[in-house]
Every structure is written in structure tokens, then in C-alpha cells.
Amino acid sequence: MSPEWNAHDNLDFLTPEEMRSRLLEAQEFSTRVSTLTELSLKVDAARSREEILRILKDNLRRLIEGECAFIGLLSHNKTHYVISTLSPLMDAIELNHKHFSVDVGMPGWSIRNKAGIMVDIDSAPSFHPTLEGTLKDLGIRSLIIVPVHTHEEMVGALVFGSSKPNAYVDPDVWLARLLSLQMAISLRHTNLLERALKRVAQIGLVNKVARKLTSTLNIDELLASASEAIQKDFRYFDVTIFLMNQEKTELVLAAHSGNFIDFLPHGYRQKVGLGIVGWVAEHGQSVLANDVSLDSRFLAHQYHNTNSELALPIISDDEVVGVLNVEDTKLYAFDETDVLVLETLCDQVGSAVRNARLFEEIKRTNERLVELDRLKTDFVGIVSHDFRTPLSTIMLAAKSLLRKEVSSDRLKEYLTIIVDQAGRLSLLAEDTLSIAKIESGQLNYQFKVVNVEAIIQEAVSMVKISARHSFGSSIDMNCAYVRGDQNKLRQVLQNLISNAVKYSPGGGQLKVTVVQSEEQAAEFTFSVSDEGLGIPPEYLGRLFQKYARVDTGEAGKIKGTGLGLWICREIIQAHGGKIWVESEVGKGSTFRFTLKRGT
Numbered sequence: 001m002s003p004e005w006n007a008h009d010n011l012d013f014l015t016p017e018e019m020r021s022r023l024l025e026a027q028e029f030s031t032r033v034s035t036l037t038e039l040s041l042k043v044d045a046a047r048s049r050e051e052i053l054r055i056l057k058d059n060l061r062r063l064i065e066g067e068c069a070f071i072g073l074l075s076h077n078k079t080h081y082v083i084s085t086l087s088p089l090m091d092a093i094e095l096n097h098k099h100f101s102v103d104v105g106m107p108g109w110s111i112r113n114k115a116g117i118m119v120d121i122d123s124a125p126s127f128h129p130t131l132e133g134t135l136k137d138l139g140i141r142s143l144i145i146v147p148v149h150t151h152e153e154m155v156g157a158l159v160f161g162s163s164k165p166n167a168y169v170d171p172d173v174w175l176a177r178l179l180s181l182q183m184a185i186s187l188r189h190t191n192l193l194e195r196a197l198k199r200v201a202q203i204g205l206v207n208k209v210a211r212k213l214t215s216t217l218n219i220d221e222l223l224a225s226a227s228e229a230i231q232k233d234f235r236y237f238d239v240t241i242f243l244m245n246q247e248k249t250e251l252v253l254a255a256h257s258g259n260f261i262d263f264l265p266h267g268y269r270q271k272v273g274l275g276i277v278g279w280v281a282e283h284g285q286s287v288l289a290n291d292v293s294l295d296s297r298f299l300a301h302q303y304h305n306t307n308s309e310l311a312l313p314i315i316s317d318d319e320v321v322g323v324l325n326v327e328d329t330k331l332y333a334f335d336e337t338d339v340l341v342l343e344t345l346c347d348q349v350g351s352a353v354r355n356a357r358l359f360e361e362i363k364r365t366n367e368r369l370v371e372l373d374r375l376k377t378d379f380v381g382i383v384s385h386d387f388r389t390p391l392s393t394i395m396l397a398a399k400s401l402l403r404k405e406v407s408s409d410r411l412k413e414y415l416t417i418i419v420d421q422a423g424r425l426s427l428l429a430e431d432t433l434s435i436a437k438i439e440s441g442q443l444n445y446q447f448k449v450v451n452v453e454a455i456i457q458e459a460v461s462m463v464k465i466s467a468r469h470s471f472g473s474s475i476d477m478n479c480a481y482v483r484g485d486q487n488k489l490r491q492v493l494q495n496l497i498s499n500a501v502k503y504s505p506g507g508g509q510l511k512v513t514v515v516q517s518e519e520q521a522a523e524f525t526f527s528v529s530d531e532g533l534g535i536p537p538e539y540l541g542r543l544f545q546k547y548a549r550v551d552t553g554e555a556g557k558i559k560g561t562g563l564g565l566w567i568c569r570e571i572i573q574a575h576g577g578k579i580w581v582e583s584e585v586g587k588g589s590t591f592r593f594t595l596k597r598g599t
């Protein structure tokens with residue numbers, strides 16, 4: 001059937017038979033035009049792209065004959081077109097939703113050249129094995145391809161195919177062109193409408209998610225509910241939230257919601273700088289990868305068949321604190337609106353994380369204050385006990401002296417007791433006073449050149465060393481004088497020696513040594529060592545903190561305030577030195593500190 005549409009035909013010379021055939025052709029054409037009008041009205045009334053495609057699918061065969069019809073719709077960035085099938089045959093060969101580059105296939109040719117063509121499949125100017133090849137295998141011979149575009153914008157290309165050779169004629173192309181124009185306008189309208197509706201819906205959802213974010217101050221709960229709300233409300237395929245670790249070297253998986261079933265394990269960590277997520281954390285910028293196979297940063301995980309990924313930084317106080325990551329198995333799953341909306345949400349997540357962290361900090365400080373308050377109460381009890389014990393010993397000794405005629409040996413013994421206990425009391429009084437002064441910043445120092453041997457002797461004379469202990473000291477020849485506050489240095493040594501006695505209940509050797517520091521000749525290292533209980537390794541790091549005590553084993557049974565070492569550290573640091581301990585449980589401890597040479 002090939003109607004002759006030549007305006008110069010002379011109808012007068014036609015036979016009645018020919019006249020009838022012409023009339024029939026004209027009648028058929030006018031029916032198809034009215035089908036086109038009807039179809040155009042329907043398409044014009046459609047509210048979504050899906051609806052337009054459905055209308056076409058139901059009506060196309062009435063307009064243009066053939067076994068196959070489909071449309072290749074251009075992707076957002078115009079680099080690919082996606083096939084939407086418009087005939088059952090095309091559904092059957094599973095080309096629906098397949099992507100092709102605009103550089104290949106007949107739809108690509110039509111899009112690039114803004115041109116339509118009616119052609120035999122073997123002479124098609126562009127032939128792609130997966131597209132035209134599959135059609136040829138199915139027996140398709142003739143093709144019509146027309147571009148779908150408005151004045152301003154290219155939308156895609158419409159394709160019709162028939163198994164008959166030379167199946168199409170000019171009027172088919174005209175109808176296809178008219179239809180494609182109508183489609184272009186309608187697709188553009190629905191696209192604008194859909195985008196506007198999506199924005200309105202997203203603004204509503206942003207508010208909803210934001211409200212959820214402010215409803216909790218627990219970070220884990222907060223992120224779990226954020227990822228769930230973002231994934232469900234925005235219908236994303238898969239959403240994860242990572243938080244930066246304290247050292248800012250790794251991202252720790254904090255929350256997940258979505259469809260990847262064999263998901264990354266709980267506590268999964270990814271290095272900053274690694275993968276798209278790591279890149280976002282390092283640079284503080286979003287990444288939109290709509291075809292991850294083209295992005296060299298993409299890190300493929302075993303179970304994920306991700307094709308699109310959108311990752312955004314979560315920023316709080318100008319620092320990246322985490323990354324929000326959205327993935328999809330579809331190509332080109334995200335657009336600029338997604339970026340915009342998720343960036344707004346990331347701002348909200350960032351400030352929610354900051355609030356939650358501040359709250360955690362306040363909670364911790366509060367817990368610490370409560371603990372300090374408890375320790376202070378304990379301290380008052382212990383101090384009053386510590387004051388009372390030596391006082392009653394002194395009283396007893398003094399009363400004995402008053403009551404009886406005492407031999408000179410006894411007299412010496414009682415006086416020694418009184419002196420020892422008075423020494424204990426004075427250290428206690430001194431320490432108690434130092435605490436208040438350190439806390440108010442009023443511990444004043446009088447620095448001068450101090451004789452090392454003199455302070456050691458003074459300190460030892462004020463500590464009661466039991467008969468179970470032996471005591472020795474050695475001072476290097478070059479270490480005769482240090483620079484410091486005599487009284488405070490004596491207080492430090494007295495604390496360390498009395499601890500050495502106190503924490504070696506079984507007795508043993510006590511030693512004080514002074515040597516030149518290995519690193520600096522102008523610095524001396526003092527050591528006070530014992531062969532006592534020793535200190536478990538887990539306590540070593542914190543013994544110099546206020547109220548820190550070993551509260552287990554034998555040492556736990558010995559009473560104390562946990563303040564002596566803290567005072568020692570304050571005094572040594574004020575002298576520009578450092579203090580530390582080396583110890584082994586059951587073998588003993590050595591406390592060391594450094595001071596500057598005195599000359």
C-alpha cells in the first residue's frame with residue numbers, strides 16, 4: 001500500500017476503480033489522523049511520565065503498524081538514553097530500562113543529529129548489536145526513528161519497527177513526527193510537574209526528618225532514626241551514616257537502613273581517603289556518581305550491586321564529623337534535587353550530632369562532679385581518721401610519760417613515738433593545706449639552691465621506717481644541689497618514702513638515689529624504690545590523678561586518700577620537671593622525678 005500524495009495528480013484521468021482506492025486511502029489516513037488527535041489529547045491530560053508511556057503502549061498500534069515500538073529517553077546529564085518499551089515484543093526481549101550511550105544505536109543517531117529517518121535495518125546509519133542486533137534477530141526489517149524534542153530541549157527518540165520489508169511510507173513518518181512533538185511537550189510538562197511535586201514533598205519530608213532529629217540526644221538512636229527516616233520517606237534504596245573516629249583517620253559505620261541484605265558488618269571501618277565515602281570525608285564535599293563504574297574512587301563491596309552512589313559530608317563547627325551515603329542498584333538514580341535536599345538534611349544531622357555530643361559531655365562532666373563529690377566526702381572521713389590515729393598514739397605516749405617514773409630507755413622510746421607520729425601528722429596537715437592551695441592556684445614557691453642530701457635526710461627523718469625495712473640512699477657526686485623550693489621538695493620525697501613504707505607491708509629494701517639524667521646533664525633524676533606490693537599495669541597511667549588509688553588486692557585494703565601522688569606531680573611540674581612510676585606486681589615500685597641542677 002503506497003498512496004500517491006502528489007498534488008499535481010490529475011484526478012480526471014483516474015478510472016472509477018482507481019478513484020475508489022484513492023478514496024479509501026484518504027479515508028484510512030484521516031482515521032489515523034483522528035487517532036493521533038485523540039491520542040494527543042490523552043497524552044496532554046497525563047500527569048506523569050509513566051502515564052504517558054502507558055497511553056502510548058495501549059494505542060500506538062492503531063497509529064503506526066509494526067511489531068515493535070519503544071522510546072529512548074535521555075538521561076539527566078544527556079550522556080545516555082534509557083529504553084522504555086511500548087510494545088509487548090519489546091517487553092519480551094527485556095530491553096526495558098536498559099541504558100545506551102548517545103554515541104550508539106539508532107536512537108543515539110537521531111538524538112545527535114536531531115533527525116528522523118525511515119530505513120531498512122541493514123542500512124541503518126548506526127547499528128548496536130544489543131539494540132538493533134536483537135531487533136534484527138527477531139525479524140524486524142523496517143524502522144522509523146524520529147527525535148523527540150521541543151524547541152529548547154532534546155528529550156529522546158521514538159522508534160517503530162516492522163517485520164515487513166519497506167513497511168513504512170512518508171505518511172507514517174509524518175504521523176510519527178507529529179506524535180513525537182506532542183510527546184516532547186507533554187513529557188516536558190510532566191517532568192516539570194513531577195519535579196515541582198517532588199520538591200514540595202521533599203520539603204515536607206525534610207521538616208519531618210528534622211523534627212525526628214531533635215527528639216533525641218542519644219547519638220546512636222539519633223543516627224538510626226535519621227537513616228531510617230531518610231531511606232523510607234524518600235524511598236531510597238539504601239542509606240548509611242558513617243561517623244569520623246576521634247583521630248580523624250577512619251569512618252565508623254554508625255547506622256544503616258535499606259535493601260542491601262548482606263550489609264557491611266556492624267562496626268565496619270573505612271579509612272579516610274578510601275572509596276567515595278572516604279573521599280567525601282577527606283575533602284568535605286559531596287560526590288554524585290550516577291554510574292559508579294566510571295568513578296575511580298568507587299570501592300566495590302562483595303555483595304553490593306551498586307550502580308549509583310551519592311555521598312555527602314556531615315559537618316559540625318566547620319569540621320567533617322561523618323558522611324551520609326545513599327546507594328542504588330539503578331544507574332542515574334539521583335539528581336540535583338536529591339543533592340540539595342540531602343545537603344539540607346546533612347546540616348540538620350550535623351547540628352543534631354553536635355547537640356548530642358555536647359549533651360554527652362555535660363553528662364560526663366556531671367558524672368565526674370558527682371564522683372568527685374563522693375570522693376571528697378570519703379576524703380574528709382579518711383583525713384579525720386588519719387589525723388585521729390597519730391594523735392591518740394601521741395596522747396597515749398605523753399600520758400605514759402606523765403604518769404610513771406620512766407627509765408631513760410622508756411623515755412627515749414616514748415619520745416621517738418611522739419616525734420614519728422608528729423611527723424605523720426605534719427605531712428598530713430601539709431598535704432591537706434596544699435590541696436586547697438593548688439586548687440585555688442595559691443601554692444607559692446620559693447626557689448633557691450637546695451642541698452640534695454639535706455632534703456633527703458629531712459624527709460627520711462619524718463617518716464617512720466619500720467624494723468622490717470632497711471633503708472639506703474646514694475647521691476651521684478655531681479648531684480649535690482638542685483634548684484627548687486626546699487620545703488615542697490621535702491614534701492614530695494616524704495610522700496614517696498612514706499608510700500614506699502606503706503605499700504611494702506612485708507618489709508624489704510627502700511632506696512633513694514639521685515643521678516644525672518641521661519638526656520640532659522643539667523637535670524637530675526631522683527628515684528624512690530621499694531620491694532613491696534607493686535602496682536597493676538592498668539593503674540599505672542592514672543595514679544598521678546586526683547583521688548586515684550589501687551582499689552584491688554592487698555593495696556586496696558590499705559587506707560589512703562589518693563592525693564599524695566597528685567600533690568607530688570603538681571609540685572614537680574611547677575619545678576619544670578616530670579614524674580613517673582615503673583612497677584611490677586609482687587616485685588616492687590620505683591617512683592622517679594627530674595629536677596634542674598642547682599648551680
Ligand code: ADP
Nearest residue numbers: 499500503534549550560561562563564565589
Ligand atoms: P594514698 O597512698 O593516700 O592512697 P597516693 O596518691 O600517695 O595516695 O597514692 C595513690 C595510690 O598509688 C595508692 O593508693 C597506691 O595504690 C598506689 N601507690 C603509691 N605508692 C605506691 C608504692 N610505693 N607501691 C605500691 N603502690 C603505690
